Amino acid sequence: MRHSNKLILILFLLGGSLVASLFLASAFGAVAISLPDILKMALNKVAIFDFPSTWRVVDETIIFQIRLPRVMGGALVGAALATAGVLFQGLLRNPMADPYIIGTSAGAALGATVAMMLPINLAFLGFGLVPVAAFGCALATVVLVYNLARVGGKTPIISMLLAGFVVSALLFAIMAFLMLSMSERLDLNLHSVYSFLFGHISVTGWGQIAVITPLVIGGIIGARFFAFHLNALSLGEEGAAYLGVEVERDKMLILGLGSLLTAAAVSISGLVGFVGLVVPHAVRLSLGPDHRLLLPASALAGGAFVVIADLLARTLLAPVEIPVGVITAITGAPFFIYLLRHTRREYAF
Amino acid sequence: MISLQISQVSFSYLDGLVLHNIDLSIKGGEMVGLLGPNGSGKTTLIKLVSGVLKPTQGEIRLDGSSLSRLSRKSVARSVAVVPQQFHIPFAFTVNEVVMLGRIPFLKPFAEETEVDRQFVASALDLVGISILRERRFDELSGGERQKVILAMALAQQPKLLLLDEPIVHLDIAHQVEILELVKRLNAEQGLTVIAAMHDLNLASLYFERLILLNEGRVVVDGTPSEVLTRDRIREVFSASVTVEPHPATGVPHIVVMPREKAVKRPPAP
Numbered sequence: 001m002r003h004s005n006k007l008i009l010i011l012f013l014l015g016g017s018l019v020a021s022l023f024l025a026s027a028f029g030a031v032a033i034s035l036p037d038i039l040k041m042a043l044n045k046v047a048i049f050d051f052p053s054t055w056r057v058v059d060e061t062i063i064f065q066i067r068l069p070r071v072m073g074g075a076l077v078g079a080a081l082a083t084a085g086v087l088f089q090g091l092l093r094n095p096m097a098d099p100y101i102i103g104t105s106a107g108a109a110l111g112a113t114v115a116m117m118l119p120i121n122l123a124f125l126g127f128g129l130v131p132v133a134a135f136g137c138a139l140a141t142v143v144l145v146y147n148l149a150r151v152g153g154k155t156p157i158i159s160m161l162l163a164g165f166v167v168s169a170l171l172f173a174i175m176a177f178l179m180l181s182m183s184e185r186l187d188l189n190l191h192s193v194y195s196f197l198f199g200h201i202s203v204t205g206w207g208q209i210a211v212i213t214p215l216v217i218g219g220i221i222g223a224r225f226f227a228f229h230l231n232a233l234s235l236g237e238e239g240a241a242y243l244g245v246e247v248e249r250d251k252m253l254i255l256g257l258g259s260l261l262t263a264a265a266v267s268i269s270g271l272v273g274f275v276g277l278v279v280p281h282a283v284r285l286s287l288g289p290d291h292r293l294l295l296p297a298s299a300l301a302g303g304a305f306v307v308i309a310d311l312l313a314r315t316l317l318a319p320v321e322i323p324v325g326v327i328t329a330i331t332g333a334p335f336f337i338y339l340l341r342h343t344r345r346e347y348a349f
Numbered sequence: 350m351i352s353l354q355i356s357q358v359s360f361s362y363l364d365g366l367v368l369h370n371i372d373l374s375i376k377g378g379e380m381v382g383l384l385g386p387n388g389s390g391k392t393t394l395i396k397l398v399s400g401v402l403k404p405t406q407g408e409i410r411l412d413g414s415s416l417s418r419l420s421r422k423s424v425a426r427s428v429a430v431v432p433q434q435f436h437i438p439f440a441f442t443v444n445e446v447v448m449l450g451r452i453p454f455l456k457p458f459a460e461e462t463e464v465d466r467q468f469v470a471s472a473l474d475l476v477g478i479s480i481l482r483e484r485r486f487d488e489l490s491g492g493e494r495q496k497v498i499l500a501m502a503l504a505q506q507p508k509l510l511l512l513d514e515p516i517v518h519l520d521i522a523h524q525v526e527i528l529e530l531v532k533r534l535n536a537e538q539g540l541t542v543i544a545a546m547h548d549l550n551l552a553s554l555y556f557e558r559l560i561l562l563n564e565g566r567v568v569v570d571g572t573p574s575e576v577l578t579r580d581r582i583r584e585v586f587s588a589s590v591t592v593e594p595h596p597a598t599g600v601p602h603i604v605v606m607p608r609e610k611a612v613k614r615p616p617a618p
Contacts, residue, residue: 004460095438095439152363225457225458226457228452228455228457229452231445231452234437234438234439234449235435235437235449236436238432239432239435241399241421242399242401242429242430243449243450243453244421244422244425244426244452244453246420246421284440285440288440288442289440289441290445
């Protein structure tokens with residue numbers, strides 16, 4: 001009883017910080033809008049409140065049509081990547097695994113690069129060709145890697161990591177070749193390629209959020225479904241099987257969920273690094289390795305982390321925007337090095 | 350109590366046959382030791398009985414129902430396995446590790462109940478490690494870890510306990526402690542036990558029935574004095590030994606004889 005109260009309190013606090021980060025990030029930008037005004041605007045959206053408007057109409061448009069979708073996009077990207085990180089680390093039994101480890105990043109990057117080269121301009125629900133290509137190629141790469149690693153009805157983790165490594169190297173090489181040889185002839189904007197590679201939340205309206213939200217929320221709930229099985233997998237595949245886990249089936253489903261979450265994030269943000277690595281890690285160190293808490297807590301913490309990182313990315317050098325992946329790397333990498341130095345024992349075999 | 354029927358079971362990995370036509374019948378409440386040289390098929394047989402490997406031919410029945418028709422989850426509710434060792438890469442506490450044994454009984458999204466907590470507490474108590482419950486698993490010694498894994502297996506409330514060389518990495522004190530405990534569970538709770546064993550002398554001391562495997566076949570199945578004869582050990586293990594009665598219990602006690610005369614020490618003056 002006391003145990004579950006503690007869990008609820010932790011999740012409530014993390015949820016609170018995510019909401020606070022959303023408000024904070026909405027307040028800053030090219031036009032400053034005060035926090036109380038934003039709070040009143042938000043409350044007015046709930047029918048029972050009717051605060052007199054102390055702000056300009058344009059402010060409300062900025063908040064609801066420009067900033068809030070972007071800020072929500074950041075939260076979804078962070079939650080998706082952190083959850084995928086927990087899934088991959090738990091499945092691979094490796095606290096150093098990140099969501100991109102089996103090739104999603106390379107697939108997404110190549111897909112996005114090719115899409116940027118094509119002289120086609122399609123848009124559907126705010127999605128251009130680039131996010132759709134990134135999403136599709138990320139998933140296609142995982143399917144390829146999974147099948148390459150498959151031997152006699154089983155998919156050993158180690159062959160999957162090796163296949164992921166080789167396929168990633170190949171796809172990144174093809175991408176580099178395309179960028180260097182074609183950029184002159186085709187209309188390839190190297191700046192947009194780099195902004196994709198380093199991560200940049202490119203949400204321009206509610207359409208994208210409407211598509212990504214069910215994917216991410218569904219993915220997180222699906223991930224939580226496997227919490228016990230991920231705990232059992234800490235013993236290794238054989239140990240998990242002894243505890244009643246259908247290992248090959250679960251492995252496929254967990255990989256599928258993790259890749260879907262990663263692809264959803266990649267489609268609106270490119271490759272934001274370190275979130276999927278550092279957030280699950282930090283949460284595990286402070287709250288313990290039980291996936292029942294680790295999964296929702298990482299999702300909330302990851303969301304808040306990317307919202308704040310994106311706020312810094314937008315405002316630090318305004319009007320120039322820094323890729324959000326640069327911020328997550330600059331803050332995440334030193335934190336990770338600190339963890340490595342202080343918890344080396346955890347990785348001893 | 351649960352009984353086990355292994356009929357005409359063969360198993361081959363991709364690169365060759367490992368077990369040939371194994372026929373064994375194990376009654377509920379028996380405590381059986383599997384012996385044999387490395388590669389004789391002991392571990393494979395344990396994995397087949399646990400259901401994580403499927404026989405290439407033949408059938409294994411648990412209390413009459415075919416193992417291949419049962420789901421992994423329902424097998425895990427009556428069969429628990431203790432392997433040589435587990436490596437856990439995350440910082441679980443002892444209590445959390447033992448609670449993993451309740452997973453076969455928990456639905457997704459459910460919380461463990463008071464009943465689960467009681468099973469965990471009594472498993473910790475049985476193994477005598479209640480005092481370690483808040484310690485971190487990865488900080489324990491090898492012997493303590495193996496006791497935690499045994500407690501986890503007991504939290505599964507198994508009717509059949511499979512042990513795959515459970516004491517091979519432990520010092521002699523922990524080896525004896527774990528075997529005594531398994532023997533007590535077998536005697537007091539009617540737990541059916543099958544253990545692959547490397548140490549012939551400990552197997553002789555603690556098991557009433559021994560099954561000797563060699564090259565994937567059952568060589569002999571019987572009491573320690575029927576199984577552990579000098580000629581048979583010399584033949585199967587290619588080791589030069591003599592067999593004497595154990596000074597206290599009279600069961601066979603194997604003494605290794607060095608092959609080279611040069612190894613012999615000079616007689617004391």
